Amino acid sequence: MHYEANPPRSIQIFVLFSRHTCESHILRDPGRILSIDYGEKRIGLAITDPLAITARGFQTLINKDREGLLRNLVDIINSNEIKKIVIGIPYSLDGSIGQMAERVKKFGKELSTKTDVEIEEWPEEYSSEDAKKELRKLGVDFRKDKGKVDRMAAALVLRSYLNAQPLTESL
Secondary structure (H helix, E strand, O other): OOOOOOOOHHHHHHHHHHHHHHHHHHHHOOOEEEEEEEOOOEEEEEEEOOOOOOEEEEEEEEOOOHHHHHHHHHHHHHHOOEEEEEEEEOOOOOOOOOHHHHHHHHHHHHHHOOOOOEEEEEEOOOHHHHHHHHHHHOOOOOOOOOHHHHHHHHHHHHHHHHHHOOOOOOO
16 A cells, blocks of 8 residues: 555645644633623523534523523523623724613623623624624524524624634644
8 A cells, every 4th residue: 555645735734724723622621602792672692612613693581680681691601601701892983882882891790790701892893783684694584583683693793703713822
C-alpha cells in the first residue's frame, strides 16, 4: 500500500479546522448560552447547543408578573445548564441609552441577583424587525403567534454574539 506523506490541501484544512475547533471547545468548556430579547409584553429566549456553536429560538415568556418571570428564567437556566446569559440592549442609533435600554439593563440587574450565571449585555439594533424579515424569508406566518418573532429576535442577538467570538483561544 502506498500512503501519501502529504494529504491533499483540502483535507489538511479540514483536519486543522476541526482539531482547533474541538480543542478550543474542550479547553473552554463553554456550555450552553441563553439569549434574552426583553420586551414589555413578551421575552424571547434563544439557546445554543452544548458547545455554543449554533443558536436557535427556544421559548417565549409573558412579561407580566416580574417575580414569577424571574423564577421561570432561573428554572430554565438551571434545567438547561446555562453557563452564560446574553441580554440584548437596544441602544439608540447614536449609541446612547434610551428608556427601553434602561428597562432592559434594570431587568438584567434583577436577574443577576437570582443567579450566579454570568450575564453579558450585547448591543441589538432592530432585532424584532430583522426577525420578521427572517421569518418572512422562511415563509413563516407569525401574525397569530408573535412569540415566533421574539424567539427569532433572541436567536439573532445570540447569533451576532457567537459570530463575534473567536473560534479558538490561544494557550
